[in-house]
Amino acid sequence: MFGLSALELARIQFGFTVSFHIIFPAITIGLASYMAFLEALWLWKKDPVYLQLCRYWSQIFAVNFAMGVVSGLVMAYEFGTNWSYFSAKAGTVTGPLLTYEVLTAFFLEAGFLGVALFGWDKVGKGLHLFATVMVALGTLISATWILVSNSWMQTPVGYRVVDGRVIPVDWLQIVFNPSVPYRFTHMVLAAFLATALFVGATAAWHLLRGERTPAVKRMMSMAMWMILIVAPIQIEAGDQHGLNTLEHQPAKIAAIEGHWDNDEGQVPLILFGLPDMTAEKTRYQIAVPHAGSLILTHSWNGKIPALKDFPAEDRPNSTIVFWTFRVMVGLGVAMLLLGVAAAFARWRGRLYDFRPLLTFALVMGPAGLIAILAGWFTTEIGRQPWVVYGVLRTRDAVSNHSVPVLTASLLTFVVLYVCIFGTGVLYMLRLAAKPPEALSGHDHDLRPDERPARPMSAAPNLGDL
Template sequence: MLGLDALELARIQFGFTVSFHIIFPAITIGLAAYMACLEGLWVWKKDPVYLQLCHFWSKIFAVNFGMGVVSGLVMAYEFGTNWSYFSAKAGTVTGPLLTYEVLTAFFLEAGFLGVCLFGWDKVGKGLHLFSTIMVAIGTMISATWILVSNSWMQTPVGYKIVDGRVIPVDWLKIVFNPSVPYRFAHMVLAAFLATALFVGATAAWHLLRGNRTPAIKRMLSMAMWMILITAPIQIEVGDQHGLNTLEHQPAKLAAIEGHWANDEGQVPLILFGLPDMGAEKTRYQVAIPHAGSLILTHSWNGSIPALKDFPAEDRPNSTIVFWTFRVMVGLGSAMLLLGIVAAFARWRGRLYDLKAFLTFALVMGPTGLIAILAGWFTTEIGRQPWVVYGVLRTKDAVSNHSVPILTASLLTFVVLYVCVFGTGVIYMMKLAAQVPETVPDHGHELRDDERPARPISAAPKLGDL
């Protein structure tokens, strides 16, 4: 297929499936927290608008959650089919971590999700709020274990090599590996931002169409507050994450910066350019002298390891990560600008009727997910040529499959994913396009005779159907 070998096809297939998958958990994390916040405010303030919004977004959450679960299962199988040598050599670490996610997070979410979505008239409002909070906590726990596993692959510690296999010797070091705090904070904040942008764009779309209900206005207001608060925090966390990458994965950072040599005694900040892996230089660069030194080393003439300091076979593809990183940073800056513009519009009393601002918010809707994908590409492509950094090379982790088999499976995945998940996304957009409806007040506490004595007694009688 297009002259690609089996390793490249296996990488493209996993990259394709994980790119589809990652957008769903990101929205799940953000919407679960948003729903818990909405229901908590409803219980506290007795304002029916919060209940209305909670019902509205719970439908979208349910569809998104289902697609996230299904798309995630595919990747678990790929570890065994396409990356069997990775599973054989490093599965002693990553296998238990993924098992912990199932045992702690997935069971927690599955146990309370039904109550959260369908238990409004079956349990009291206190228990229902507790269930919603548990679902939100479950999404956080799930993100924790996934990011622990990925972070360990980026900064592996707490292991030893025995007969070519990675053997865990210190689980505390593995779980609390050097990059996990930064990756966890960066990913969760990204999920909150992506969700806030989605919510804000939905509200802006309705307001531009003349749907000016209190629920729509509240939706926009909450989303803009979240963006204004979260965007600058994300920028700071991202900066700290970059410094951690400099310490533990200097080749990745050099590739991100398009930095080939320290000949000039300082590191410029290259704003734009075209890294050329063959010529070992960044062409057509527009750079700010010394700015890279100031940002990365906090000194005027500080230097960082350059790409030429590493063997050619150990260098990530700078041509790709140089641009994916800048897409992420550029969109992050636009998010901060949106938050500031929203604050100004709010101050002027025109948050809900300033057409230029609402159009800006609408256009920014998908940028959170695009930034997540760009950041994910930067992280994973920047780790190459290692699947476990400095321990196991990607070429030594792939299964012995032929090019025709991988080509057929890749094309099958592309068709199925576009059809199945494309349909799901379209359905989510249709749900978001509906105006939030007024819902019954579920605020009463159930009497003893209203509570089901057994789980099956909550079902309607046959005669009532």
């Protein structure tokens, strides 16, 4: 298809399924913690607005959680179908890590999810809060193990290679590998920001429509506080993550910066350019001299390895990661601007009626998820041509499938994912478009014999909307 090789098609297919999947766990992580926080505030302050918001978002959470689980199952099968040599050569490390995720996080979430979603009138308030907190904790534990596995693939330690297979020799080194603290922090903060932007956009939608109820105002206020607090922390975490990547994956940083050589004696910050992998240069540069040195080395004339310092076959595709990184950073700056603008509007007493701010918040609704996707593209494409950095090349990890087979499976995934998960996302947006008063008590009038049995059942039927 389109002149692509089997390897390229396998990578595109996995990238496509991961891209669809990652948006759901990101919102799950953020919403679970948000719900726990709302419920705790309700028990503490006895303010029914917090309970109303918690019940409102729990129904949207149920839909999102179900889609996250279903979309994640596909990737587990892809390890065996499209990446069987990766499983055979490195599965001794990644397999147990994913098993730990199931044993610790998935069982914890599954054990308390039913109580959190359906147990409002069936268990005590303290027990229900405990169940909600356990679900939130489960999402964070799940993220931990997934990021441990991915971070080990980026910065592998604690292993030895025997007969072409990776054999774990020190699990503490594997679990606490050099990049995991930075990647975990960066991803969890990204999930919180993406959720805050989703919540803020929902509140802005209702405020623009004239629905200034206490629940909508509280939703807007909490979301803007979260963005204002977390956005600058995320920028600092991203800087530290970049320094860690420079230490362990310098070729990735060189590709991100479009930095080909060190002839100038310093590293400029290229704001705009078109990296050309064939000509080995970045065309049409708009650069700030010395700014790259200051950011990457914290010195005026500091240098980093350039792309020409690495063999051509070991260079990531700078043409792609140069722009995905800038999309992520640009959206991060926009998030910070939104938080500051909201703080100024709050100070002026205009947080709930200043239409330019509300429009800005509404437009920024998907920005967190787009930034997450751009960040993951930067991370994964920037690791190439390695699937386990410096240990196992991607071309040696892919299964022996033909181009027609991979083309057919990729097209099938595209059609099914757009239909199934596209419908799910539209349903979530329809739920969010309803004010909290319309949904917050929907699932609590059921008789015992009508009790929902599945997460999706916690949300209203389409006919109810």
